[in-house]
Amino acid sequence: xxxxxxxxxxxxxxxxxxxxxxxxxxxxxxxxxxxxxxxxxxxxxxxxxxxxxxxxxxxxxxxxxxxxxxxxxxxxxxxxxxxxxxxxxxxxxxxxxxxxxxxxxxxxxxxxxxxxxxxxxxxxxxxxxxxxxxxxxxxxxxxxxxxxxxxxxxxxxxxxxxxxxxxxxxxxxxxxxxxxxxxxxxxxxxxxxxxxxxxxxxxxxxxxxxxxxxxxxxxxxxxxxxxxxxxxxxxxxxxxxxxxxxxxxxxxxxxxxxxxxxxxxxxxxxxxxxxxxxxxxxxxxxxxxxxxxxxxxxxxxxxxxxxxxxxxxxxxxxxxxxxxxxxxxxxxxxxxxxxxx
Amino acid sequence: xxxxxxxxxxxxxxxxxxxxxxxxxxxxxxxxxxxxxxxxxxxxxxxxxxxxxxxxxxxxxxxxxxxxxxxxxxxxxxxxxxxxxxxxxxxxxxxxxxxxxxxxxxxxxxxxxxxxxxxxxxxxxxxxxxxxxxxxxxxxxxxxxxxxxxxxxxxxxxxxxxxxxxxxxxxxxxxxxxxxxxxxxxxxxxxxxxxxxxxxxxxxxxxxxxxxxxxxxxxxxxxxxxxxxxxxxxxxxxxxxxxxxxxxxxxxxxxxxxxxxxxxxxxxxxxxxxxxxxxxxxxxxxxxxxxxxxxxxxxxxxxxxxxxxxxxxxxxxxxxxxxxxxxxxxxxxxxxxxxxxxxxxxxxxxxxxxxxxxxxxxxxxxxxxxxxxxxxxxxxxxxxxxxxxxxxxxxxxxxxxxxxxxxxxxxxxxxxxxxxxxxxxxxxxxxxxxxxxxxxxxxxxxxxxxxxxxxxxxxxxxxxxxxxxxxxxxxxxxxxxxxxxxxxxxxxxxxxxxxxxxxx
Numbered sequence: 001x002x003x004x005x006x007x008x009x010x011x012x013x014x015x016x017x018x019x020x021x022x023x024x025x026x027x028x029x030x031x032x033x034x035x036x037x038x039x040x041x042x043x044x045x046x047x048x049x050x051x052x053x054x055x056x057x058x059x060x061x062x063x064x065x066x067x068x069x070x071x072x073x074x075x076x077x078x079x080x081x082x083x084x085x086x087x088x089x090x091x092x093x094x095x096x097x098x099x100x101x102x103x104x105x106x107x108x109x110x111x112x113x114x115x116x117x118x119x120x121x122x123x124x125x126x127x128x129x130x131x132x133x134x135x136x137x138x139x140x141x142x143x144x145x146x147x148x149x150x151x152x153x154x155x156x157x158x159x160x161x162x163x164x165x166x167x168x169x170x171x172x173x174x175x176x177x178x179x180x181x182x183x184x185x186x187x188x189x190x191x192x193x194x195x196x197x198x199x200x201x202x203x204x205x206x207x208x209x210x211x212x213x214x215x216x217x218x219x220x221x222x223x224x225x226x227x228x229x230x231x232x233x234x235x236x237x238x239x240x241x242x243x244x245x246x247x248x249x250x251x252x253x254x255x256x257x258x259x260x261x262x263x264x265x266x267x268x269x270x271x272x273x274x275x276x277x278x279x280x281x282x283x284x285x286x287x288x289x290x291x292x293x294x295x296x297x298x299x300x301x302x303x304x305x306x307x308x309x310x311x312x313x314x315x316x317x318x319x320x321x322x323x324x325x326x327x328x329x330x331x332x333x334x335x336x337x338x339x340x341x
Numbered sequence: 342x343x344x345x346x347x348x349x350x351x352x353x354x355x356x357x358x359x360x361x362x363x364x365x366x367x368x369x370x371x372x373x374x375x376x377x378x379x380x381x382x383x384x385x386x387x388x389x390x391x392x393x394x395x396x397x398x399x400x401x402x403x404x405x406x407x408x409x410x411x412x413x414x415x416x417x418x419x420x421x422x423x424x425x426x427x428x429x430x431x432x433x434x435x436x437x438x439x440x441x442x443x444x445x446x447x448x449x450x451x452x453x454x455x456x457x458x459x460x461x462x463x464x465x466x467x468x469x470x471x472x473x474x475x476x477x478x479x480x481x482x483x484x485x486x487x488x489x490x491x492x493x494x495x496x497x498x499x500x501x502x503x504x505x506x507x508x509x510x511x512x513x514x515x516x517x518x519x520x521x522x523x524x525x526x527x528x529x530x531x532x533x534x535x536x537x538x539x540x541x542x543x544x545x546x547x548x549x550x551x552x553x554x555x556x557x558x559x560x561x562x563x564x565x566x567x568x569x570x571x572x573x574x575x576x577x578x579x580x581x582x583x584x585x586x587x588x589x590x591x592x593x594x595x596x597x598x599x600x601x602x603x604x605x606x607x608x609x610x611x612x613x614x615x616x617x618x619x620x621x622x623x624x625x626x627x628x629x630x631x632x633x634x635x636x637x638x639x640x641x642x643x644x645x646x647x648x649x650x651x652x653x654x655x656x657x658x659x660x661x662x663x664x665x666x667x668x669x670x671x672x673x674x675x676x677x678x679x680x681x682x683x684x685x686x687x688x689x690x691x692x693x694x695x696x697x698x699x700x701x702x703x704x705x706x707x708x709x710x711x712x713x714x715x716x717x718x719x720x721x722x723x724x725x726x727x728x729x730x731x732x733x734x735x736x737x738x739x740x741x742x743x744x745x746x747x748x749x750x751x752x753x754x755x756x757x758x759x760x761x762x763x764x765x766x767x768x769x770x771x772x773x774x775x776x777x778x779x780x781x782x783x784x785x786x787x788x789x790x791x792x793x794x795x796x797x798x799x800x801x802x803x804x805x806x807x808x809x810x811x812x813x814x815x816x817x818x819x820x821x822x823x824x825x826x827x828x829x830x831x832x833x834x835x836x837x838x839x840x841x842x843x844x845x
Contacts, residue, residue: 219433
């Protein structure tokens with residue numbers, strides 16, 4: 001026994017191929033949805049001639065931009081290990097407040113007569129304020145994020161209906177629609193903005209300490225605290241940023257629709273969660289990438305577009321859409337090989 | 342003599358009325374591996390919390406290298422002095438090893454994280470301390486020993502040269518323990534000082550130079566390991582003179598008493614080839630360290646786990662493994678390991694908790710008669726002397742002792758033929774402990790067979806015989822009337838006698 005205890009002088013190194021392989025495998029997981037996306041587009045091209053046209057593809061992007069912003073916002077909150085359901089109501093209330101500030105009383109506005117630019121700032125401020133309110137309740141007062149934001153969802157939806165008397169707001173200045181109507185290289189500004197937001201967030205998440213802190217907090221908040229990360233402050237910040245991003249999504253939605261109805265953003269949160277989870281964001285926190293989330297959004301956008309092109313009877317569209325989300329989740333489970341928790 | 346690297350003197354720490362540490366002392370010299378030993382509740386973890394700056398002592402001083410310890414709020418200063426590797430990991434599982442090493446202080450390049458430099462620095466750090474772990478690996482994929490080394494390397498990179506290892510070997514097998522010790526010795530040669538906490542005294546002799554013993558929240562002795570023979574160490578831990586109390590005279594179990602539980606050849610990952618029998622009216626204790634497999638064995642008999650092989654029979658019936666419901670119906674009452682985790686539903690009332698297992702007897706076709714349930718629960722409350730307002734009170738209101746009595750009440754509610762008790766008196770006050778153990782005695786008199794798994798000598802002292810598990814095998818059997826040091830020695834696996842010689 002005694003001889004075997006001598007420590008080996010040259011410890012066995014693991015073969016160098018193994019780490020390289022695991023890195024490739026991890027990268028591959030981020031790309032897991034790409035084959036599904038390609039497959040779906042090929043299917044679309046076969047099924048419908050007008051699918052693979054430039055105009056249709058741009059219209060998919062334009063229709064997905066608002067959803068993309070909200071998914072981006074939700075992904076940040078999810079990675080930090082929390083929930084924010086109220087984002088869908090922010091999509092409605094934030095631009096509505098902006099519109100009410102601009103519109104004269106005759107058009108059911110508040111008659112304050114704000115210039116459009118100031119109204120835009122107010123919209124973002126509403127998003128930030130809602131996020132801060134949620135964040136304070138969840139982070140400082142330790143309320144349950146799921147229920148707090150669910151209550152906020154209902155409250156904000158009610159405030160929107162109340163403030164507009166259930167009416168749809170029309171006739172805002174052009175500034176409200178610029179993002180959807182102005183194009184650059186034939187693609188609407190909203191798409192460019194969403195793409196830039198994804199790229200920037202992806203960069204921050206990967207290359208900035210704050211971004212890495214989100215993963216650390218979501219993965220093991222105690223370890224993050226022990227490493228000197230100001231967990232509470234970062235979480236609060238995430239809620240605020242998410243609120244602002246959702247309000248930008250609201251502006252995009254307004255531009256895309258051309259008006260603000262009292263149920264703008266209604267039920268959107270289900271699609272948002274579906275896109276995030278399909279895209280590999282863990283509901284338990286600490287896992288997921290912006291690229292994954294983006295592929296989740298695009299996948300759902302393509303499906304939505306295909307269903308419309310295929311002229312599925314509108315009464316059945318929801319059932320089919322939900323079924324496809326289920327199938328997409330199963331595919332994502334198989335291709336990523338990881339439990340979606 | 343050089344300045345001690347760490348010196349704690351006259352440490353007192355109270356939590357409310359309980360004194361967790363009455364006289365904590367520790368002097369660790371630079372470059373040594375210092376063992377801290379003591380039974381559960383001796384005050385080891387409290388002392389560690391004070392030493393690592395997690396809690397301020399009520400009295401006493403801590404000095405590092407002759408200087409007073411930094412204020413509690415200055416985490417960075419503490420991190421440069423001392424680090425503790427706990428059994429519970431303090432890393433982020435989803436991140437790579439490299440990132441865990443440099444969380445929140447990643448190397449930057451023009452304001453952005455430079456992953457290339459991060460990898461390089463992590464590899465260099467791991468290399469410096471001779472840790473052979475791929476810096477790109479996901480931390481969740483690491484083996485326990487590698488994760489521990491990563492945590493040690495991280496602590497060293499902050500500048501700490503004093504590392505507390507809190508039961509580092511509990512989750513390791515023998516070969517991994519050997520490797521861990523090899524690495525510890527190598528780090529020690531490069532000037533790292535360890536405080537090593539372990540229940541395995543064998544390991545203390547293998548890897549430490551000095552040992553400090555705590556008992557009953559007090560410092561007992563500090564001595565070079567070489568000067569302290571095992572028997573003396575065990576005596577210091579057990580405090581034989583104090584604990585040698587009344588060994589209640591009781592009738593031996595009649596040899597013709599029918600065998601209730603027969604376990605033969607039971608084998609799983611945690612234990613191996615277990616044979617044991619419990620007769621009617623017999624209380625059998627099962628002792629061992631936390632990794633010995635004793636809890637897993639009890640949970641297998643209670644139906645929570647499925648073994649790899651072997652059988653267990655209750656009277657003549659085969660026990661259905663892995664099916665708690667069926668085991669319960671076969672006549673087994675069970676007190677699980679941890680009342681908070683598995684024992685009680687905190688939100689429900691005492692009555693609901695106590696009658697959870699017997700609801701089918703309290704009504705017809707799945708409906709439960711509320712009156713019958715209340716009466717039944719009230720009887721249990723009286724029988725077990727639970728101090729409560731009534732069956733309707735939430736169980737979360739109760740003190741530890743009374744809550745544990747509710748768990749016991751549920752085990753007894755079904756009038757079991759075999760009682761399996763795991764740590765039945767863990768974390769309860771002295772009076773409740775007496776009353777819980779008295780219930781065991783009266784169950785014994787009624788002819789129930791009892792299997793007690795416990796870390797507490799007081800629980801085991803009431804047993805007709807105590808079986809000791811070590812690394813998953815029964816290594817000793819002590820009939821009632823054993824001396825504390827005998828039992829502790831065989832639990833810790835330090836046997837002064839040559840192998841194979843029986844105690845009886």
